[in-house]
Amino acid sequence: MNVASRLPDSSAAALADRPMQSAKPPFLGFGLGLRAQHYDEILSGNPPIDWFEVISENYMLPGGQPLRTLDRICERYPVVMHGVSLSIASTAPPNFEYLQGLKDLARRVEPKWVSDHLCWTGVHGKNLHDLLPIPYTEEALDHVVSRVQLVQDFLGRAIVLENVSTYVQFNNSEMTEWEFLAELSRRSGCWLLFDINNVYVSAFNHGYDPLAFLNGIPADRVVQFHMAGHSHMGTHIIDTHDHPVCEDVWDLYVAALKRFGRVSTMIERDDNIPPLDELLLEVNRTREIAEKVLPGKLAE
């Protein structure tokens, strides 16, 4: 028997550009990021929220209250998993222990989709726990496409990637961020999480028109919107997620609805977390605006 002829072809050419074909995830409506401060209120009151997004790493634990609570939330609401440590653009070898943990959690949660960010979090065995920027080069694109394909093969599902807020741009970039995202999605088959606040932040920080970003993203690849607040430093904006959504970002949300149509939308607050009622007002506003911009188009 010729063993070699039976081995899978792992050459770069064989692995190049295998966009995962997957059905577009469903429209979930208007949701909220699940935070521990609101556990009791959600479980006792069943607030009218269409779905929750959970931070994957907060539940990649052996057991205890976080996982027990998550199980109960999953019984009542659709849930999507959103990670911060996939480090999909890192040039370090992938962390397969992390990926297995993510896969195990997905098996438990049965999320509507699994997302993370187009960024890297560390190299050389270190983890900086930040969403670090990349140069938009052909070399980086090839690398990230191959990593997305590997992760999708490992998890057995197409993933969703989010644009991050960035504070710096590299002088060797060869394309725009939106061109990079569009190509990444086309070549790997990943879906896109369009963070409207992050587009606003990055556009301000780098001096481009957020509508150029918005119009450069293929409409049929976007499956989720994030809405969040930030901190304005005068010369630049920092994506702190500790304020209500600002009016400029609400305006951009209207433009995004016009371009992308109905998209599962959620309010993402990570710090300075207010009472649930306050966030529900923002969730309701995402719904009201969508109903106004897309009359009659939100229902199945």
Added chain:
Amino acid sequence: MSDFARQQGEFQRGILTGDDTILTEILDSPKEKRETLFGVYRYAYGSRLVEAVRNDHELLHLYLGDEMFDEMGHAYVKARPSEHPNLRWFSQGLPEFLKSAEPYSNYPALSDLAALEKALNDAFDAAEGPVLALEAMAGFAPAVWNDLIFQPHPSARRLGLKTNASAIWMALKNEETPPDAEVLEEPARLLIWRQDVTPMFRELPTEEAMMWDEAANGIPFGVLCEMLATYDDPDAAAARGAGYLHGWITSGSLTGVSAGD
């Protein structure tokens, strides 16, 4: 090494060490210089990790105060960069750091207080397991009690403290003035476990700590009682053993019992 990999290495070095080499590859923005913009990442790195340590060690933070805690936190971040993708595990090395790094090593109660908070955090999200109920014990005939082997709950762990850190913890938790830190004549032996969703701890008498440790090693009840007999009144050893066992079961520290081989 690819240019992309080299650039990431430089970027990371710029954050971790303050080296400015990466700035030659970064653009000024229309309104701000690259040094300031890259500084956002430098600042966020330290502040995010110190915040993670603060969240895991609320009472150590209360004990040290904002300024000293932040100084300690940044020293920890510098000494022990994170090597785990999940921020949950970043502060795991804090007790060891405080034990070995000056000036903190001169104040052993700091390391002990951090170790107690770490143990409680670990119990909080430890693996699930059944909780042994008293009723289950009724199923064993008296003849087999000597052979009973007990299995600790997965959240249960033992901790030895050289100082009165548990008294300091208790005072801080109750928003009272903590006692002066002192090194104990004999180390305190704590049992930490999770009751339903709440982490708990209590101090064990010397012989109960011995019995717990040996029970956790799989020593059967009859032998445990023989061992207890060497600590105190031999005639009451079995009764003392049964009393400790009753306490473990009613507090939810055990997950199972079997009649041995």
